[in-house]
Amino acid sequence: MKVTYNWLRDFVEIKISPQALAEKLTMAGLEVTSLEKKDGDYVFDIEVTPNRSDCLSVIGIAREVAAVTNKKLKLPGASTSPRYHATSHHRTGKLKIKIEDKKDCSLYTAKIIRGVKVRVSPEWLRKRLELVGCRSVNNIVDITNYILFEWGEPLHAFDLDKLNAQQIAVRRGRNQEKIITIDGKERVLSANILVIADKEKPVAVAGVMGGRDSEVLESTNNILLEAAVFNPIIVRRSRQALGLESESSYRFERGLDFETALHASWAASELIKKLAGGYVDSVYRAGSNRIRKKIVTLNPSYFNKILGINITLTKIKALLKNLGFQIKAYSKKNIRIEIPAFRSDVTMAVDLVEEIARIHGYRAIPQTQPLLRPRVKPCAERVKSARVKNILLGLGSSEVITYSLINREILHNFCVNEAVAIQNPLNRGQEILRPTLLASLIKCLAYNLHQKQEYINIFETAKIFYRSENKPKEELVLGLALCGTRPLLLEQGMVKDSVSMLHLKGILETLFQRLGISNYEFIDCEDPHKVNVLCHKRQVGLILEANREILEKAGIKNKRVFLAEINLNALAPFFSAEKIFQPPPLYPGITYDISVVIKEETGVKKILQAVKEIGGQLLEEVKIIDYYRGKQIPRGFKGITLSCLYRCRERTLRQEETACLHSSVCKLLTETFGAEIRGNVK
């Protein structure tokens, strides 16, 4: 909302500079977003919050100025009752006003003004309108606009002689009915749109824009001046349906009141008489007659309860009065306040607390510390994802945050649950809520590969969404993506560590171990590029190598990409923060390293399992510490080195005991798995 310094001064005496005034208004809740010196005046651009329709006018802002500078508002014609303006020339007969539904329009007034001379507006009027960003048309149109800005009430002037003026109806549009609005566009109407119609046709879209056919032109002699109160919701729907926002609809949507409408109509007719001549021939009014007075009771101690500050009764009364509230009665415990019609936003005592607080200044409220009673239990979801993230950081993985909304198409090569769609996306990139993080992670890899990154190790923890019967499902998952080659500069020189599925397995193993999850498994699938991840026999996720279609779509060339997705909701019940202390072993253990050559297709997992079984309790640990293929190994075979640690917790193991046990391990390897033992070192 734009106002000028001089325009404000028509209504309130201002003794401070425009800059000081801007600061005061900002600190009272009317944020001045810009202040510009122009044509010997200052233009304030003020952000008016949607609750303050009264401040979409010069007078409304002048009232605020009066309150923050402790001055009186000077209102023309304020001494005369608005009712008087409306009824003074009331005549019945010629024109009939019909309101189809009073819910749509609670007040409709029309003044017939005859004998006007339409011409260019005087310079002062044109200049003021230009300063607030409104184009000058002719004196009549300019006056209606001027009053709109000054009073906040949108008015409309029709060329009376272009109306079939026996009847004015406020009604809903009929299907396929059409109107050409002042901007020259043909609009198709419907029952969602409120219109003003004469006996034959719609002549204006109520509260939004007038019709071109009844526009006031230089040839106009007689006018019908409309001032009305339309229902905010129907105006909102009309302008949404037509995609047509105007200064007028903006104000109607935020709510207007009878008194302002009647005042503005009077002020406009006075100005028309002055600048365009003519006389008010007759005045018509339809709609509700009642102006309900609102009374709110305020207990002064309520201030302290809400704000933590005491304000004296005298001060409260003065502040409220300056804002246009009327004190009807007061005692130490209660103030009865009549709310002016233009303050439809004030309905409860707490609203008045804000009114007083903002004029008194928030700065005056002290700072205190509330008594807090902390809860012991932390937020489980946050703690769990924080643990996951910390472990991954230590493993060299960096966190990314990608959009939850994606293009449906990029899911094409992922086999996932049915996605939840967005009803009103702005573009295809926001079509659906993602049912997997993997597509987004690939996009992120591709982006970084284009930036010439050689090694990318990233993760994200975020929600995935998918359709289910009553309500879409929302689950917290972890996504991991790995790509490229990591150069490891060691003392012996550079070693290139190219990522593989085992890298992801290693990350997940460490993650699970550190989370206290002991029962997990990696299970092969039919698809050799996919591994299922199980926890306590339930699938919690998968590891996969991105296939060619996926990579091509993402624009990734000549790179292997490994992905994993783990459902943290499914995993969470198995997280265990509890650790039980175990004393370090008292007795020495004996380690045997056996190098064997086995057939390529022999699964290492099976070997380890069988060795464990045969080793029994005395075999504390068996692990693979080396593996190789190459010159020394025949084709179709691979070499592995197993390390077996034997130990008894109660005593020192005897040499013969371990030797015997270990030879049965060797026997198992040779006989069951056809291994050839190449070395066996204690």
Add this chain to the structure above:
Amino acid sequence: MDIEAIQITFESEIQNLKSAEELEGLRIKYLGRKGIIAHLTSQIPSLPQSERAGFGKRVNSLKDKITALIEEKQRNLSLNQGISQGAGADIGMPGIAQELGRLHLLTQVIDEICDIFQRMGFSVVVGPEIETEYNNFTGLNIPLEHPSREAFDTFYIQDYPKLLLRSHTSPVQIRAMKAQKPPLAIIAPGRVYRPDAVDASHSFMFHQIEGFMVDQDIKFSDLKGVLEVFAKGVFGEDIKMRFRPHFFPFTEPSAEVDISCIICNGKGCSVCGRKGWLEILGAGMIHPKVLKNVGYDFKKYSGFAFGMGVERIAMLKYGINDIRLFFENDLRFLKQF
């Protein structure tokens, strides 16, 4: 046995050895339970009385000498360990270490803010991203078809009427208050969504942190006190703060909170639009209608609430000029933090 000969042999042996393992072998050979010294000592009783004392003394002094030489060698060995024959390490060569991953900057900022509030006694709570229209709007006193909803353009979910993607974290207020009775002090971070065209300062997905507290005696002055601790914690002790009246449907009185511009210290620059102040959050006393909606007795209880955009705070704090950087996930960006 000739003690002197033993000493000479030992001295040449110890000089030639190069590793800790060899030294340990040598120690066992001489000082071990079945070692040479033990052997010598065991011979003492079989010697004639007159020789015993003298021999014993010499054995002891040999033992001391050997012990001392072994200790010295041990020190030398450990000093030299790892250095290959000849040249020392070039410390100008790159160090060898596992590179750590980084938390996304937004996570770091969220953690920092949550930590500050947790130190004050707030608890963290999270809510779902798909919300009901009631929790996102109606329960928060945002009426249907009212211009105040315009600040909250919202993505709706297809085929599930009345479900939407939350456009702010305030629905957590409704959930938390319905789930528990006062007193409560909660901080709720999370993703939110609004159909905005993406540019340097707009994103259709961003992060907010909601905070609120309800008890019998909570006042606006408490809100000021708590937010002061927050602002100084994030932006430094010297920061100034101001509360400007504003409008939010779910708070009354409402305020927008500014901090003195961290770029120009309040003098006015291009970042703060020459105002000297930067808006960082919205706040206010929870509207009695909201308390009523969750079944609280609003005559007995009062509370405050505030909400802030994480991206905005991160951008101000680190001088980041484009919100898209957060979601592009360029490792060269991520690894700066």
